[in-house]
Amino acid sequence: MTHRGIVRRVFLVGCAILIAGVWSAHAQPADGVPADTVLLNGKIVQFDAPYVDALAVRDGRVVALGASADIARHVGPNTRTVDLGGRTVIPGLIDSHIHAIRAGLTYTGEVHWIGARSIPEALDRLRAAAKTAPPGSWLVVAGGWTERQFTEARRPTRAEIAQAAPDHHVYVQLLYTAVLVSEGGLEKLGIPNDTELASRLTVESGPDGKPSGWIAADNRTISELFDRLPRPDFDSQVAGTRAFFRTLNGLGITGVLDPGGYNLPLEAYRALFRVWREGGLTLRVAYSLCAPRRDHELEDFRALTAMLPMGFGDDWLRFNGIGENVTWGMYNNETPTDTQKERLYETLTWAAARGLTATFHWQNERSVHHLLEVLERVNRDTPVAPLRWSIAHLNDASPDSLGRMKQMGVGWLMQNAFYFRGEAFLGQRGADAMRLAPPIGSALRMGLNIGGGTDAHRVMSYNPFVSLQWMLDGKTVGGTPSRMADETPTRLEALRLYNPGQRLVRP
Ligand SMILES: [Zn+2]
Structure with a gap:
């Protein structure tokens, strides 16, 4: 992984010294x-x-x-x-939006393509894993890569995967857009018997018109596919959590805000809690609770937080409220119904009365007004500023939306998604939109609370220096320059975004 300029000038203090805060x-x-x-x-x-x-x-x-x-x-x-x-x-870096708990569970058993510069390099990592994993078991690349990072600028083929790991089943996930499964793998996962799930998969064809092995699907479907893979046993989950957190320490990370997410049922937190109880956490973890069940959000939150007050925990592990999925109907829903908005309003009214922090996953400016309207309605009854609510992502935020957030005291959690997806955004929206996205400079001038981060490890590398470098030069992994100078932070401002500290985590 090249971190280019910034890392050459930076020396990190030994990571055992947690000096953040x-x-x-x-x-x-x-x-x-x-x-x-x-x-x-x-x-x-x-x-x-x-x-x-x-x-x-x-x-x-x-x-x-x-x-x-x-x-x-x-x-x-x-x-x-x-x-x-x-x-x-x-100072130690704090990633304000990283799925670190989930990444830890599978970290030791996974094959990581993060930072691989060519297809042979990626395949070598697969080949190395195949040497130690029992034949017939699964080799999983869970994400954190894109074809644009390879000099070949393409995805590996099923034949290449089969050559690198002929005796294993292989699952390779590309962000939340596509999955490559080795020959016979779908049958092994029982997909053909699940006609409903199978109907949501689009089998891609190669140049010869035959299925290429690559399958396109949406977030939810890909998450369901991932859930079919065998889960590591509890001891591996604990070992993976420790190992992943050490890896983050090695990159200067001393704290994370974890927003829950897909493939992370409630019982999956056991490994993290075990490491904490053993005094083995090497990162400060502030974790949010995602809505477990669709249409039962408030009922579930009430039950789960009855004995879990806001801020409960210690310096190493702290309960940080609800999100990034607060209600399923308002989880990045571009066309929500009035009923779905009402459900979020009721849930947030309850959360505000309980003093809970909340964080919301929302991708696009064009539909974020639905979310902002609900937040403003809640804010009229109970000022939410002291609750440190935040909206995550929103890469193409407009000054108007940022202004509405600032007005309420709602923060913005901003990640380097465009490092991987910049060219796609450029293709869809054009160079003028790209030059303004994300509007980091505007948000800083407004005095908005901003937290930097990666959203790793499915959609991005967890290396904070990749994110910091991208903040400074706006260049995608493919080298496409984008953001204008006016929207670019200084070096010190970029570092500060990785130290939201007490501004975003309640003491
Ligand atoms: Zn998210």
């Missing part, structure tokens, strides 16, 4: 106790103060910031001292 300058400790870690001769980024060149850490907290000569006094016989040699240190 405690980034304030304090006087040196009067007790004279040495620091655990001291960083000298660097460039320490602070958001609300000028750079300094050194810092001292004790018990996981920054205890002093300042000039190297002063901070060196915190060095004792057991202190780990790092000479930064002029490199930059940034």
Whole structure:
């Protein structure tokens, strides 16, 4: 994975040190106790103060910031001292919209194509997995890639997959648009017997007119297909959660806001809770509760939150309210009925009275007025600003919609979806729309609360530097430049979007 400019200039502090959220300058400790870690001769980024060149850490907290000569006094016989040699240190990053809990469950058993630059490189990863997985088992690529990242700029074929893993069933998911299943795989998953589900699949043909193995379907159908795959056992889910969080630590992530999502039933949270109980979390996790059952949303939320007050948890794991699916009828529904809007209104009125945060998945500007109308109606009865509600995605947001959000104190969770889908958006909407999307600069000038993120790992790489770099240069994975300078954040602003901190997670 090339992270280009930004990563070359950035040096991340050892990831065991979780420094997010405690980034304030304090006087040196009067007790004279040495620091655990001291960083000298660097460039320490602070958001609300000028750079300094050194810092001292004790018990996981920054205890002093300042000039190297002063901070060196915190060095004792057991202190780990790092000479930064002029490199930059940034605060820990917080991804404000990442499906980290779900990704962890399957992380260790999956084949990852994130960052693979060519089809042979992707196939090599499949081949390596085939060497260790028992013959006849499934090899799964769950997403996080697009054909535009390959030099060949195409999807792999079923024949190529079969050559790399001849003795396995293979499932390759491309975002939420298509799936490649190896020969006989659909039968293995029982799809032909499910005529209703099968009717929602579009079998694609190759140049010879025969089925290519690729199947197109919508989000919901692809999620149902994924659910047919064998689930990793509980121990693998726990191990995967630990491993995925460590991987994120290695990329500078110290906190996540997790919006639930598809393929994540309530019992799937057990692995996360186990890791937390064992004191094994290496990330701060603020998790939201998605509506479990269609048309029973309020009933289910009432029952589930009766013993789960807003903000319940500790510094590592905290309940962060409801969403990103609050009511199924208003989950990115472009043409909602009055009844569906009423159901959301009732649910949110209840949520507001309970002091619950809520986050909403909505993709498109053209239909977001339906959601905003309901939020404004709730806001007239109960001001929602203190509740830290947010709308996720909305890549082509208009100044008008952002203004309405700002008016209510509703935040915007913005991800680098266009890193993969920029060319598709360009094709649909044209260069003028592309130059404004997403309108990060406008939102910053408005003073809107914004959280940066990735939406990984199905639709995007979880690497925050891919997202940060894209914020700065607007370039897609295929190299297409897009956003205009006026809508582009500065380096420091981009970093700040990855530190929404107390602005979006209630303490
Ligand atoms: Zn979403």
